[in-house]
Amino acid sequence: MSARAVVLLSGGLDSATAVAIARAEGHEAYAMSFRYGQRHEIELEAAGAVARHQQVAEHRIVDIDLSAFGGSALTDPGIDVPEAPGEGVPVTYVPARNTILLAYALAWAEVLEADAIFIGVNAVDYSGYPDCRPEFIRAFETMANLATRRAIEGHGISIRTPLIDWPKSDIIRRGVALGVDYGLTLSCYQPDAEGRACGACDSCRFRAQGFAEAGIVDPTRYQLARRGQD
């Protein structure tokens, strides 16, 4: 049996690349996605399409209720998604999100006897998020290696962040080389009901810039009305 790894899969560009890297390293990939009060569930459909295309061993969707906590433009309908970069931590930050997602991944990893968890965080283009920083990831890994029965029994767990210091263009080049179909992925914070991107939010702009810098044709489907206003 090849080594198992849990891979957090949002359906976006980074996590789709993380799945491909985990598989290229010889891991049997178990993809985990979350339904956490996102404004648009269409990103879970993207996650499913990516999981099928990359032939993961299993794709599990876990229901969690972060919207009850509010406090983020991504989960609270009362806060607008910004279309220009601000200062400090973005309003799209969700309280303790990566801590919660990694905690669920740790539970599944223990049951699967997996020795790694892959998360496609990136500290270059999204440096505003506290829980995308290398020091957070290292601290989570230290904690995880004290948290479980499997750890006590001598089996370590690695939290792998292969993309953490790559520019978006490098992520895209690597993914294309590994056969990732970025046409299946969705990065936009406010897609329409058909999964077309707004082209205006932070996430859309970093993505478009990445394809441009990589010299690779951008397969993203954009909302025509929005693009017409540009």
Added chain:
Amino acid sequence: MSARAVVLLSGGLDSATAVAIARAEGHEAYAMSFRYGQRHEIELEAAGAVARHQQVAEHRIVDIDLSAFGGSALTDPGIDVPEAPGEGVPVTYVPARNTILLAYALAWAEVLEADAIFIGVNAVDYSGYPDCRPEFIRAFETMANLATRRAIEGHGISIRTPLIDWPKSDIIRRGVALGVDYGLTLSCYQPDAEGRACGACDSCRFRAQGFAEAGIVDPTRYQLARRGQD
């Protein structure tokens, strides 16, 4: 405004005492309980009764689906609850449970601007659980102080475990002094539908021994049929 604290409240003896200690230290207590595929939801009723009796500022119950992960006698109907101590980590261990519960508490603490999370773990009577050990708690606290926007903005969070090295009898004496009504609490791993304890599982035995050693009358309601077999 007094300082806020999130207190994890299972409805058991230890967490009820943790609520009382948080309040005695001057915190405004926000109690958080979880519906996570427990065999008996009656423990959530106990948590509600404790929260009302101790007049917490708010009691929130979060739905999480740990049963999907299996692997524990507390969440998997296929595994029996043992009635004699075993070796190593007990089968009542739930994979990564305290990591997940503390992650939710961290999210709520950030929204509330709370500066502490209380958890009634105890490393004396339950030393078999990896995620009740002081080294796990310290590692979680280190991680938590890197995980949130509030941490980046200079507000620290403490993970408080006031009971961690107290014998059960000391926990009971302290709680009685603070006005805890242990008749409202439920410790048993396999209570009946009316919330009466089995008297035979690990948790029941530690609890009964604690009241005996403290010299305090045990208000626990036991299942008569089970007790009749003793």
